[in-house]
């Protein structure tokens with residue numbers, strides 16, 4: 001992000017990468033001080049310069065650790081993360097030599113949050129900002145078996161922040177996403193106040209968007225399709241039988257549309273790799289799998305797991 005940048009969709013702030021230039025000098029589970037934790041050390045374009053970083057969302061200062069220039073922040077409201085989750089963000093920044101945060105301070109999204117530095121235990125890795133993010137409002141901070149502190153609900157940073165306007169100088173092969181590439185539309189007819197967008201057992205959900213059918217199960221009469229976007233399986237993986245548990249989706253409740261969502265002139269003949277489909281039904285969530293961030297729905301009498309990113313609560 002750049003100074004002053006804001007990013008809000010449907011009343012929910014998108015959680016942004018706080019850095020304008022991102023050169024990761026130590027990644028998640030790094031061999032030194034990141035063993036067993038999902039933290040990144042980020043420096044700017046030129047090593048040794050105390051570049052500023054900005055508030056990834058509107059956030060409040062919860063705690064200060066002056067000896068190490070560490071600050072614990074928490075979003076004021078729930079935010080949207082790069083993996084599509086909507087929840088509170090609790091995050092730590094460290095090594096700011098000129099730390100001027102105070103407990104209770106609220107910093108609006110886009111305003112300056114601090115400066116990269118080397119306060120604390122960062123003499124080995126030079127001037128940087130250490131950052132780690134929990135996708136929850138749990139601010140518990142515990143020590144792991146390697147002696148490194150971490151949050152309970154940490155996610156890898158590429159699942160946390162959108163990198164709109166961030167120059168990625170060294171991204172450590174992260175799957176960095178921008179807001180435009182993430183399926184984050186929600187139904188404008190539904191009041192944001194009535195739902196929290198966090199799926200639970202019993203939540204009523206709809207499929208969010210138009211999906212491309214990637215393969216059809218043979219024999220075709222079984223009337224099931226696979227979609228790499230919905231299932232996370234690529235066609236090559238499927239063909240080479242690398243997929244252990246492919247979540248086939250029954251076609252019955254889907255209608256054929258063009259890629260803009262119009263059903264006019266569609267012939268209902270579904271072709272793998274070509275056809276687009278849409279599902280307007282409402283389903284009840286029967287189970288949640290936190291590890292894969294999936295929800296179990298019953299489609300046409302079958303148990304189907306769908307990534308919750310592709311669903312929205314109604």
Ligand SMILES: [Zn+2]
Pocket residue numbers: 026033034039040041130131
């Ligand atoms: Zn670090």
